[in-house]
Amino acid sequence: MxxxxxxxxxxxxxxxxxxxxxxxxxxxxxxxxxxxxxxxxxxxxxxxxxxxxxxxxxxxxxxxxxxxxxxxxxxxxxxxxxxxxxxxxxxxxxxxxxxxxxxxxxxxxxxxxxxxxxxxxxxxxxxxxxxxxxxxxxxxxxxxxxxxxxxxxxxxxxxxxxxxxxxxxxxxxxxxxxxxxxxxxxxxxxxxxxxxxxxxxxxxxxxxxxxxxxxxxxxxxxxxLGVNDRVALSQAEKIMRSRINEYHMRNGVTLVDPEHTYIETDVEIGQDTVIYPGTTIGMGSKIGAEAVIGPNSEIKNCTIGDRTVIRQSVAHDSEIGTDVTIGPFAHIRPQSQIADEVKIGNFVEVKKSIFGKGSKASHLSYIGDAEVGSNVNLGCGSITVNYDGKNKHLTKIGDGVFVGCNSNLVAPVTIGEGAYIAAGSTITEDVPAQSLSIARARQVNKEDYVKKLNINK
Missing domain, CATH: 3.90.550.10 (Spore Coat Polysaccharide Biosynthesis Protein SpsA; Chain A)
Known part of the structure; x- marks a missing residue:
């Protein structure tokens, strides 16, 4: 030659x-x-x-x-x-x-x-x-x-x-x-x-x-095709996308509606994974076998394990394990590590955090700059308060912790293994293992107070 x-x-x-x-x-x-x-x-x-x-x-x-x-x-x-x-x-x-x-x-x-x-x-x-x-x-x-x-x-x-x-x-x-x-x-x-x-x-x-x-x-x-304007650019995009989608389908991936599925170059997808319409999968992503992605999800540069389900959600620059369920309407932001068998539910945002095996945040939570252990339950409205106006701080949550609804964990703070956080608490100090922490005002009922104010006529 x-x-x-x-x-x-x-x-x-x-x-x-x-x-x-x-x-x-x-x-x-x-x-x-x-x-x-x-x-x-x-x-x-x-x-x-x-x-x-x-x-x-x-x-x-x-x-x-x-x-x-x-x-x-x-x-x-x-x-x-x-x-x-x-x-x-x-x-x-x-x-x-x-x-x-x-x-x-x-x-x-x-x-x-x-x-x-x-x-x-x-x-x-x-x-x-x-x-x-x-x-x-x-x-x-x-x-x-x-x-x-x-x-x-x-x-x-x-x-x-x-x-x-x-x-x-x-x-x-x-x-x-x-x-x-x-x-x-x-x-x-x-x-x-x-x-x-x-x-x-x-x-x-x-x-x-x-x-x-x-x-x-x-x-x-x-x-x-030579691309000289935006019209030709869109034509090239369509042709390339068709090539990519055909490649994945011939390799055992189900694209429910290829015309409305957008997979970029250099993406790996395992056999028997199903991709639903409206989904975008960006360069560098690796998706395992028998996963379900979409509809209407955006995945960029993520590694996703076998049998994981992501519906109507966004995940960028993160590692997501096997048998995980995410969504609908969840946001996995960069540098997150989601372990196996985790549940991230609707309107939950995770950012730069480790989320341990079997842990759950089922709805309406923000987990940022946190290390969450295994089998942790974060109740509805739980928040890691990571920003003091100038710097970000770390929250550490041990294995088996239960965090009640509408709780604020003000970083830097550590919640010991097996601890319970009462609903509605704002935690500003470390909580020892196996402890119950209550950080809220005691309830006071003032009978007939409304009548005295003559509010309800």
Missing amino acids: NNRYAVILAAGKGTRMKSKLYKVLHPVCGKPMVQHVIDQVSKLHIEEIVTIIGHGAEKVKAQLGSSSLYALQEEQLGTAHAVMQAEAHLASKKGTTLVVCGDTPLIKAETMEALLKQHETQGAKASVLTATVEDPTGYGRIIRNAEGFVEKIVEHKDATDEEKKVKEINTGTYCFDNEALFSALKKVSNDNAQGEYYLPDVIEILKSQGEIVTAYQTEDFEET
Whole structure:
């Protein structure tokens, strides 16, 4: 196999996106477009990847990190000019260079591999990834000779009536003999209406030198979609989501209504888990087998165990065990650890807390900055009062504690193992193990008091 290199074109600002966020950083199913491209290219046994950056260069570099080398295109003067910026990294090397746009998030490694293999087996100096479309208006046409090799690429505005009937179009993804590429780039002219240097001109230059130029036609036009505006972004999102949902369903996950289930990339879901409509599952989430998620739930970067049920609730950046029930209308905020067999009921919020095995907070509670032991019962309206106006403080609740309804545990405070907190108490001091703590005013009934005030007439 030849040495392989890749150039990712990611310098454009993306004016038509009408956004402060640079085009290639717009996410598709949770992941920036350029990261999708890099991830697929990285599967191809590439020696070096060079990303051409321009607008938002530092943010693109921050996203991609060490997965790529970088070359700066200070002025955006066309695709050929962009590739030329990689000269310092690649020009002297032998092998094959793949060129792909950073705004094509749907392109698959398998398709690029097929393009590369055809290029290498046919001894071509250049190869073009093409697709067939019913309406090719606006696309460059692939004109082949009798042997099936590419004769030329004709832009729509320059095509004859006969050439406009051709439905095979240029997708903007290429591979080249690396030395031939950089030699030809020096001959590309900007003598055109836009005054730019176009990469397809390299094809013409190589053809004029008698070199072989081939084309590999993908059967899936959708994967070549370039995202230039918000409409195309939504189309890419829909296609990617459909791919992801199909993958999970074929791996034993039930999506009750795939059209209204939103699963981002890099999510793991176990067999026989059921996902109900209106649910969003974000990147990095891992959900076990036989779980039930939704309807109308939002999960982001969570690990969720087998047989756990989460209904109409939100959970972010947390670990949730097996056989847990959460919701409806619960909120698991970041850095929470929910152990096995826990019940988090309706209108309960947990934040940065450890919730021990078998413990319950069935309704209307806030548990923040707390360590809750196993088999604890937090009654309705229980609150860990963790904030003094300046700092957050920790509440520790031992195993087997019973906290009565409408109790406030004012941190920092420790409730010993097996203790009971009477309903309506405000606890400001530690409670020893096996103790009953009552922290409320004694009830006083004043008979006939209302009559004396003449309130009820």
